[in-house]
Amino acid sequence: MNGVIDQYRVEQKPYYHTVADEVDLYEAAYGVRMPMMLKGPTGCGKTRFVEYMAWKLGKPLITVACNEDMTASDLVGRFLLDVSGTRWQDGPLAIAARYGAICYLDEVVEARQDTTVVIHPLTDNRRVLPLEKKGELIHAHPDFQLVISYNPGYQSLMKDLKQSTKQRFGALDFNYPEHAVEMEIVSHETGVPREVSDKLVSIAERARNLKGHGLDEGISTRMLVYAGSLIAKGVDPQNACRVALVRPITDDPDMRDALDAAVTTFF
Template identity: 55%
Template sequence: MPTTATATATATAVSRPGVQPPFYRAVGDEAEVFRAAACQGLPVLLKGPTGCGKTRFVEAMAHELGRPLITVAGHEDMTSADLVGRFLLKGGETEWVDGPLTRAVREGGICYLDEIVEARQDTTVVIHPLADHRRELPVDRLGTTVPAAPGFQLVISYNPGYQSVLKNIKESTRQRFVAIELGFPPPDIEREVVAREAGVAPEIANSLVLLGDAIRNLEGSPLREASSTRMLILAGALVAGGLNLRAAVRSAIIRALSDDPDIVRALGELADAVLPSS
């Protein structure tokens, strides 16, 4: 019987009575689309900027559906073997060790491949048979094919605004997925999220959301990434930890967005204009 390993993945347990569900505040119909896709075993592609809540959304849906969740962060050195599995030497003997994707296929869980375009091309090719009518995973090194257990669902994500022409999802991959587009929530919802997740007062959350919105709407912005909801929550958490608001903003938002002294200075001036004076 193949052994399993989770060296390249994070496993999240299924929903259990008494366990607090991950907090996610829906903005549109994303939850309804995901539920329908899960019901039919259809793969899902999440598109959206960094820090907008893609991972939290998947965690919340997995909890709601009561399915195991295995999350894999894509990176440039990740190969298909990291997902499917490999032979490893243990105690002088060679044993096959399932990768996180194979585990999810066997167990009927959700496998979430975060920022899939960061991985090597052979990684995306291996998911094709899982993302169409076949719902099976070829394991070439074992000379076998693993059928997806009931409940298995493949979810991938990427940031379309950040990727270059050389790092994008091929049409042959994209057309196998149901696409859900996520973005930063509107101010009223983002204030609720920041206040709850950071544990700060509504007025602090409001100030952070106003600043985040101002940074996102900078005309001719030189920033590669916008101020994310995640950043606002981090700044709020620093405030909850006893730091004053401006120092929290400098550490969690301004200095995290850029190393360029001129940009940092300009963002600091923007923060001074937007944040309350005391």
């Protein structure tokens, strides 16, 4: 295998707790190289799922954290100056297409729409990536697959995918796991006892009920893992929850008081 792509291999098995039939569905989608879209709230396991599937399939994974300043050149590549003159450097999308990796565009709606248009030729029957500045047409490697993710509940009308983009993908919905599964995840990731993870998940569920009623986002599974990790290191549970769960998601004094009260109820 080309040394360029070896660095993107997922060497160790990531921990992922299957929630429904998402693993089987993704495997079937990869079998026909269907581009996939993962939809769900922040911190619910979308990225971990992609890492797990890349490991399970034995494919390299190139992850791009999208942002509003990202240009098409950041994805496909650009000419660079060095001591010998100019040389072409592939971007992450071009590397994945050329060598046969899974390319994961995380929070793709954060990128400008004129940037996301470059993925269109890769997500239909053409499976090509034009490098216009270089005058090259990359025909995607047979192992290449494109995966994107976004949080549909968090986007404004100004920040959403065009229908012409959405309809090029299959889609899997993700959400926070049910109580028992989320407890298992938090205990596994942090080493805290089940009674502690039970309390953490209960706090999160209360906060998630406030989404749209003062909170833009609920407490994510990722945040519960942060809190559990602090507790496992000997931090007082109430302090751990304030630092990892309450303070990051709101600056509103009344909302903080309500969440702090929930923490006090359980710890």
